[in-house]
Amino acid sequence: MHMLGRQKMLEQDPGIRRKNFNEVALGYTEEQAIEEAKRCLQCKKPKCMEGCPVEVKIPEFINHVANGDFDSAVRTIKSNNALPAICGRVCPQETQCEELCVLGKKGESVATGRLERFVADYERKKGVEVPEKPEPTGKKVAVVGSGPAGLTAAADLARMGHSVTIFEALHAAGGVLIYGIPEFRLPKEIVRAEVEYVKKLGVAVLLDSVIGKIETVDELLCEFDAVFLGTGAGLPMFLNIDGENLNGVYSANEFLTRVNLMKSYKFPEYDTPIRRGKHVVVVGGGNVAMDSARCALRLGADEVTIVYRRGEEEMPARAEEIEHAKEEGIIFRLLTNPIRVIGDGKNWVTHIECINMHLCEPDESGRCKPAPTPGTEHKIETDVVVIAVGTSPNPLVPRTTKGLDITKHGTIIAKDDGATTKKGVYAGGDAVTGAATVISAMGAGKTAARAIDEYLKGK
């Protein structure tokens, strides 16, 4: 008796949620979770697990949920994944675990992400259980960056008995989870709780510590037996068009950092200001663009327009995010590319000039290369522009570390197990791959933790 359709998850109504920063998706009730869990076929060779980079024992935890034994479900998940409340919310499940679920062939796959979220939320409400501390190995590991890659590597290394210290540049831990992804998709309370859990595993977190400035990696290697670099890809790219330095033009990183990390949506209760535009234009088609647009709307914009140079098919954002953005009334101008930003003579942005694009033959990434259609230049009125066209790794660490090689794109060169060109130094996540996903960064953290453990055993 396996229904083809999955349990629906309650969401805030679009007309209401576009005016607040509260979480959009409301999660399953216990009954819904059990019903959904019962749909799982408990496959002997579970395909779903092949899609999970951190190796969550999916059928096992789902079986516990189906039996109403949520405590066992928590333990099962957490033996592989230290951040389930986060993964359950922001993993692109449709291209990970859920894509491979056998039920997906005939109907809808099991909602693994929603179940994971349910289980993690259940535990947070009830009080988090901390596993017993292993015998200390006496080895010390420094982790640079507290994003999903760093947190996962740190949690796994701590559970192997190593003494771990995370160094984080910002005043809060979590990386993109805390400064980038907005409150309404991932409440910061949840990030803080999962970071607390990692601390309870014995990991020390030193905030306000910019490695490369306060200490170099070479200096860390004097004190620590190994170093893991999970420094992300935080350097914003701009379009390099005229007018990009006008007042009112933001990088998505600045816009989202002001809103999320600095809580400027609560200005003046919080001190950091943000310009609340009436007509906001967001340039780009990824998750970052969707998040920026939806934040701008919640800051009170009358109209928010996404300008993207390819078509909807080519948009890298998750389908669910595009859907949510549309429901909230965000306007999409596809096959449109900005060519310059225009100001009022006092350095304030007033318009963005764009040109229509058309798609030609596919490029090396398999997507169709867009080309401008001459004569279609047009202006869009705007008072805030957010540029969300990608990021690259910050050069601070590579520039100050002897023997750490990078590619021409600035990403750190690392083997599959995370080993870099420098002995004792491992890396993973966006710093190695360029901007990717939370779960791939976590997978890289996990793999590197194993390799570091091996390396420390041989030391």
Place this chain on the structure above:
Amino acid sequence: MPFKILKKQELVPTIHLMEINAPRIAKKAQPGQFVILRINENGERIPLTIADFDRKKGTITTIFMVVGKTTMQLSALKAGDNISDFIGPLGNPAHIENEGTVLLVGGGVGVAPIFPQARAFREAGNKVISIIGARSANLLLWEDRMREVSDELYITTDDGTKGHHGFVTDIVKKIIESGEKVSRIVAIGPPVMMRSVAGVTRPFNVKTIVSLNSIMVDGTGMCGACRVLVGNETKFACVDGPEFDAHLVDFTLLMNRLAMYQPEEKVSLEKYKCGREGCTC
């Protein structure tokens, strides 16, 4: 991780000195670098130049002028109080070598960041000529400390209450015209002052360095709030600077971008004053 204020003092009206216990930063600090601080959970992150550091004591000294909400709130703190965050040392150190004669120009609160540079240039073996200026004699900062590390010290006030009656640029011009072989000028102060110094030295083609105070958030190259135009190229002041070749800086853009949050800054300051002075808004 709170950071303790060890010393807090109003040096001249509206300009305060604050010494912070930050041994890890003190170990690394160099002249020309800055810190970013955040007072508390609701606070914004603001940059302040390192005005002095003591590696043995493990302290960093900053000097700030009260211009808005955050600096006013900071000025109300006392020795023994804590602030939530103190991050640094950020930015590139000043380029300090023995090159002969250097001319250091500090305007207003800019005298503070000029001081460690003057000291370092002197220790490196240079002849150090310093010019410090203020609106009025009672606002003049660190005359004694600057005298200690300078071979020659000139003072200017806008209103003539002390030293030369006029601007620092008058003296800069006089010194260059006197034939003194100056290898480098470092000018730190309000953007208008830095722009004037650049204007004066450009025709003489003397290397002139300024420290740009653009609006910042993270200070690590992550947001781009601090972008400035130097030689027609966009640079991030926090990681590419804060010091740049004055002759290449677009000061108009800098000043325009500094005005970005004027309405919000006003709201924030009024709200803070109300809270402190007990009005009913």
